[in-house]
Amino acid sequence: MNYLDRNEFNFEPSQKVLDAVKNFDAKDLCFYTRIYDQGKKSVISVRVSEIYGVPEEQVLLAYGGEEILKNAIHYFLSINSQKDATEPNTKILIPEFSWWYYNRVASECGGTFEMYPLYEQEDTFAYNVDEVIEYTNRIHPRMLLLASPNNPTGNSLTSEEIGRIMENIPSDTMVLVDEAYASFITSDVDYIAPLVNKYSNLIISRTLSKFYGLPGLRTGFGFIGKGHDQFLSYSNKYLGFNRFAEAVALAALDSDEHYRRVAEDMEWDRQLFKKELGNVPGFKVYKSVANFILIKYPTAIKEKLQKALAAQDYKIKFMTDKGLEDCLRITLGRREQIQTVVDTIKQCLA
Numbered sequence: 001m002n003y004l005d006r007n008e009f010n011f012e013p014s015q016k017v018l019d020a021v022k023n024f025d026a027k028d029l030c031f032y033t034r035i036y037d038q039g040k041k042s043v044i045s046v047r048v049s050e051i052y053g054v055p056e057e058q059v060l061l062a063y064g065g066e067e068i069l070k071n072a073i074h075y076f077l078s079i080n081s082q083k084d085a086t087e088p089n090t091k092i093l094i095p096e097f098s099w100w101y102y103n104r105v106a107s108e109c110g111g112t113f114e115m116y117p118l119y120e121q122e123d124t125f126a127y128n129v130d131e132v133i134e135y136t137n138r139i140h141p142r143m144l145l146l147a148s149p150n151n152p153t154g155n156s157l158t159s160e161e162i163g164r165i166m167e168n169i170p171s172d173t174m175v176l177v178d179e180a181y182a183s184f185i186t187s188d189v190d191y192i193a194p195l196v197n198k199y200s201n202l203i204i205s206r207t208l209s210k211f212y213g214l215p216g217l218r219t220g221f222g223f224i225g226k227g228h229d230q231f232l233s234y235s236n237k238y239l240g241f242n243r244f245a246e247a248v249a250l251a252a253l254d255s256d257e258h259y260r261r262v263a264e265d266m267e268w269d270r271q272l273f274k275k276e277l278g279n280v281p282g283f284k285v286y287k288s289v290a291n292f293i294l295i296k297y298p299t300a301i302k303e304k305l306q307k308a309l310a311a312q313d314y315k316i317k318f319m320t321d322k323g324l325e326d327c328l329r330i331t332l333g334r335r336e337q338i339q340t341v342v343d344t345i346k347q348c349l350a
Ligand SMILES: Cc1ncc(COP(=O)(O)O)c(C=O)c1O
Pocket: 006, 007, 063, 064, 065, 066, 067, 099, 147, 150, 151, 178, 180, 206, 207, 208, 209, 215, 218, 219, 220
């Protein structure tokens, strides 16, 4: 099966990752990690702390970005909603078009969510930063979610824009910036430490699932501002992290060159979509900065296309989100896979 529907990785893992899997000593699983004797969470958080220049205590580690999100929303909306208020603040602000799971997690713990709009421009969607600030001040939510790049629209925020939002919103609104796809835009991570050092109400979440191509490893990491001991004790694992995942994660974090090459190869996919579908009536190929691309298409071909792709064992995402029902989200995969998808779409138009 060719899975191009969930922003996974259709390429080869790095040699270091393959070696780490092959050379892992199963006897290591007979013992808990001892790194917590040194007051650290994991060898991963230690390495992430070195790479990102953020103190290890402020590094979050979890079962995917998914769990960072879940821990933060559950903790701040239900366990630690504002203590001095008579009514707990369970409001959370979410981007209009975004990963469906945000709403699900907010609903799980009784969160009341509101959407702030994203605006469609010529070939992309965009945040209106001033409006996000205005909205946050007006609604005063316990949490504000930002995704950069956003899934499925692919638009992102600059570090200056994140800083501007942080500077101009209430300091008791926890902001979670979901950067699951951020490594595809740039290898620059120097902006993270100054932001989390300055703003105690900021969480930045990342993952090994996308750029590092290891969604099956279930490893996410992130960063939180200072002074959140209770949240850390809630979200940290008392007996340590999965030791096999630790070994593989360290190898992946040490393989940037390999994964950067893969990410660069995805430009071929983007260009093919633009060249072959960009000027076809009924289509709009949005700008992509992550490992997926959003394409508006004539929905009259939906059934035919679904069948034609299924017949070749291909899966892409036919969007069902309100306002995006006429869009496809396609994971950027190997060249021959993308060629097949493009050819199939064109055949369905004939
Ligand atoms: C926007 C966004 N954030 C986070 C994730 C979580 O990924 P994981 O839990 O595998 O780290 C995904 C997965 O598709 C995603 O699209």
